[in-house]
């Protein structure tokens with residue numbers, strides 16, 4: 037039966053979440069999975085009251101030109117740099133994301149990437165699969181220590197803190213971090229994490245992990261100068277957004293041997309990967325899957341759906357990014 041409120045679901049999603057949405061809305065879905073062209077996406081948005089997006093689906097005033105129908109956009113991701121939030125706010129569109137439900141799963145992959153690059157796991161597995169393993173050598177794929185080493189975390193929000201917990205409590209690492217604001221001292225004490233300046237973080241970390249939100253202000257925040265400050269032989273891990281790193285500067289540092297390795301879950305032009313990075317043996321790469329356990333992805337999809345359902349049927353949302361729009365609407 038057709039329902040009066042229409043929502044679009046930008047990409048394939050768990051069938052049970054679609055069923056939930058269909059109980060409430062007329063749903064325009066994209067289970068075929070091919071990303072909408074800019075034009076068809078803009079057209080689809082014209083005909084919708086709400087939308088469920090992923091971090092790969094842009095939403096801004098340009099796409100919404102003249103659209104007065106869209107009221108709410110639920111992003112199935114914690115990061116929301118695909119939204120132009122000031123523009124959505126000005127247009128009176130409520131925006132939401134999916135924090136908390138993915139924190140621990142994302143931290144797990146961050147830690148797995150750290151270990152995989154420090155211990156050269158992708159490189160040695162490729163060697164073995166290629167049938168090149170013929171004898172034992174004392175320095176065979178000798179990597180860097182994880183336990184007892186120093187981890188630098190740039191961006192100490194929920195996910196950064198979950199990584200810190202694994203590092204200090206599980207692996208006896210020294211944890212240094214830099215963030216816009218230091219954490220309360222009690223949280224620092226529990227996590228055994230020490231606030232340092234950005235330069236000190238770069239200079240002291242054996243492994244540097246990026247966990248900060250992306251915005252144009254932090255585009256290429258790790259470039260040639262920052263990499264030059266990093267310790268010789270250290271590792272760079274990114275589970276945040278690709279645009280934080282100047283990928284060519286990273287490729288230079290791996291080619292020169294200044295960095296010991298890197299591990300990337302995110303890339304500047306996803307799903308394209310810079311060919312210079314693909315050519316590096318010392319990079320472990322995953323295709324933006326840090327939150328991808330079945331349980332967590334389902335929780336993210338359900339939270340995005342809850343935000344849409346609550347918005348239209350209760351006048352509230354669970355995880356607002358621009359709560360001021362809702363306040364304005366209820367005044």
Ligand code: GLV
Pocket residue numbers: 091112113114115116138276327
């Ligand atoms: C994934 O990258 C997310 O922001 O949730």
